Amino acid sequence: MKICVLILVLGFSFWAGSAQAQTIGNEVMNSAGSTHTASNGTQLKWSLGELIVGKLDGGNAGSLNHGHSLIVQETVGVEDVKALEIELAVYPNPTTSILNIQVEELPSKPLNARLLDVSGKQLKALELQDNSTNISVTDLPVGTYILTIEDLQAKTQKSYKIIKK
16 A cells, blocks of 8 residues: 555646746737838737637736736827917908918018818918918819918917818
8 A cells, every 4th residue: 555655646736837827928919910020120010809818917108807808009209289389460361262360570580381182181381481371162062171381490380270162
């Protein structure tokens, strides 16, 4: 009996000593996915139908848990634009044909005016060279527009919502 117990204890010790713990790697079980690498080295990785996502700790990049993924998106190359501090009058608003821009004191550097549609497409652009400037809007359909007055050197701007009747 002692020999059976001794063999059983030694066998269990040998088996327990050779066992290894399971680890969770950086793997995702999904139904589809791919990795695309651009010529500049930027990688885009995507997956579809994530069934299981192992627990990962990415420090500042966030973490992933079962069935959910956290995406951290960074925007590169966008500068803050400060408000243009010049007294302006834009009238009449709403307008039907002519939009007047009146500048109290024109700075030494030229100002630019841009008229955009609501999707951001530039429709008209001009340089303000006098204290009073007119923009014809007769060729534009009825709608809402954005007038942006910019000082490109100082990186400042002021925007107005314009309604064309």
